[in-house]
Amino acid sequence: MAPPRRLEPGDYRDLVRRALAEDLAGGDVTTDAIIGQGDRASGTFLVKSPCTLAGLDVALEVFVQLDPRVEADWKFRDGDTCAAGVTIGRLTGSARALLSGERTALNILQHLSGIATLARQFVEASGGTITILDTRKTTPTLRALEKYAVRMGGATNHRMSLNDGVMIKDNHIRLGGGIANAVTQVRAFAARRVVEVEVEVETMKQVDQALDAGADILLLDNMTTDDIREAVRRCQGRAKTEISGGVTLARIPELASTGADFVSAGALTHSAPAVDISFDIQPA
Numbered sequence: 059m060a061p062p063r064r065l066e067p068g069d070y071r072d073l074v075r076r077a078l079a080e081d082l083a084g085g086d087v088t089t090d091a092i093i094g095q096g097d098r099a100s101g102t103f104l105v106k107s108p109c110t111l112a113g114l115d116v117a118l119e120v121f122v123q124l125d126p127r128v129e130a131d132w133k134f135r136d137g138d139t140c141a142a143g144v145t146i147g148r149l150t151g152s153a154r155a156l157l158s159g160e161r162t163a164l165n166i167l168q169h170l171s172g173i174a175t176l177a178r179q180f181v182e183a184s185g186g187t188i189t190i191l192d193t194r195k196t197t198p199t200l201r202a203l204e205k206y207a208v209r210m211g212g213a214t215n216h217r218m219s220l221n222d223g224v225m226i227k228d229n230h231i232r233l234g235g236g237i238a239n240a241v242t243q244v245r246a247f248a249a250r251r252v253v254e255v256e257v258e259v260e261t262m263k264q265v266d267q268a269l270d271a272g273a274d275i276l277l278l279d280n281m282t283t284d285d286i287r288e289a290v291r292r293c294q295g296r297a298k299t300e301i302s303g304g305v306t307l308a309r310i311p312e313l314a315s316t317g318a319d320f321v322s323a324g325a326l327t328h329s330a331p332a333v334d335i336s337f338d339i340q341p342a
Contacts, residue, residue, distance in 0.1 A: 062209035064136075069202045070116045074123060077162050086158040098342040099153035101160070103167070105140045106334035110178040112136045112207035113170030114147070117163040125155035137210040139178065146335075150342055160337050168332040170207040176307075176330040177211025180323060183310035188321050190310075191216040191300065195324035204327045216322055224248065225277065227258045237264060241271040256300070265289045269296050275319075279303045283312060290317040 103117075114136055121128045128151030134140060149156060180190045190213040196204045205215045217223045226240045234240035237257055244255055256275035257268040262285065268276050269292065278289050280303035290299050300320040301313050313321050 062137075063206075065115060065203070065206050067115075067119070069206070070119060071123075073199065073203070074116065074119045074162075074166075077166070078120065078123060078159070081162050082158060086154070089154050089157045093153045093157060095154065097153040098151065099156050099339050100148055100150040100342045101156045101337050101339040102148050103146045104336045104338060105142060105144045105146055106336060107142050108140065108175075109171050109333040109335075110137065110139050110174040110211050111146065111167075111171050112174035112210040113167045113203070116170070116203065117167040118149070120159040120163040120166070121149055121151060121155055124159050125152040127151060128155060137174070137212075153339070153341070156337075156339050160339070164335060164337055166203075168335050169330075170203060170210075171333040171335065172330040173204055173207035173327055174211035175333055177208045177213040177326050179211075179307055180310055180326065181212040183307055184314045184321075185311065188301075188310075188314040188318060189214055190326075191320050191322040192326045193302075193322050193324040194219075195328045197327070208326055211326075213326060223256065224253050225256045225258070226273075227277075228260070228279075231258070237267040237273075238271045241268075241273060245272075258302075259289070262288065262292075265292055269293065273297055275300055277302050277322075278318065283316060286313070286316045286318060 111134055114132055118130050128149055130147060130149050132147040134146045140146060184190055192205060192208045192213060192215055194217060205218065208215060217225065224244050226244065230240055231237055234243060241255055241257065254274040256277055257273040258277040258279050259265050259268050260279050265276060275298045276289065276293060277300045278286050281289065286301055293299050299318040300322055301318050302322045305321055305323040
């Protein structure tokens with residue numbers, strides 16, 4: 059399996075620029091009053107709870123934009139798992155830059171590491187018998203970073219945008235004249251593209267309709283475990299299955315035992331708690 063795609067600077071430079079503009083509108087009055095322009099300092103990132111890291115390069119970019127000469131000494135990489143009490147890296151540079159960028163950098167690093175940590179927990183709970191997918195339930199403008207964090211946790215990205223795959227959901231079905239008609243319309247619209255058609259289903263009747271219409275993947279939405287097993291049985295050899303709705307970390311072992319191919323969890327990105335990481339600054 060190919061390693062997960064890493065972030066490119068273009069994925070986050072403008073975002074960091076806007077984040078700093080938000081926090082430093084008019085300057086940092088406290089730091090500017092107390093710290094001299096030429097003062098230097100070093101800052102240490104300390105992990106205070108077990109986690110999987112994500113966002114180190116993005117956090118560093120915060121300080122680089124404030125002080126292009128800042129130096130970083132990372133002890134870990136994104137995707138690494140750390141125990142509580144571990145120092146993950148040290149930065150040296152302008153004291154003003156380290157103080158003014160501290161909160162923005164920590165907000166990013168704690169949030170992305172929280173997502174990576176939760177994703178890793180889901181993957182470990184699956185026992186490798188089902189693929190853990192994320193969703194489009196991401197913070198607006200942060201999708202690239204949040205889905206990157208999912209990858210660092212070992213889970214798999216689903217659609218990055220509405221143009222990245224076909225998913226016929228309940229509203230499409232109602233407005234499109236039913237499952238069969240919706241699938242037919244998609245096939246005609248995307249005739250020149252090789253696409254997999256995924257259809258959301260909630261009942262066994264809809265499972266049969268989607269299979270008869272030639273769907274490639276069935277999104278089993280809010281089904282009981284018994285219904286999921288039955289849907290998987292009906293789909294064998296005809297379509298893949300994805301479990302969705304009501305997915306929690308505690309349910310993953312049970313859902314992994316159903317034989318479904320995928321399970322998607324919006325919680326990976328919209329409900330991951332931030333990791334406790336501190337940035338302690340000392341004179342250099």
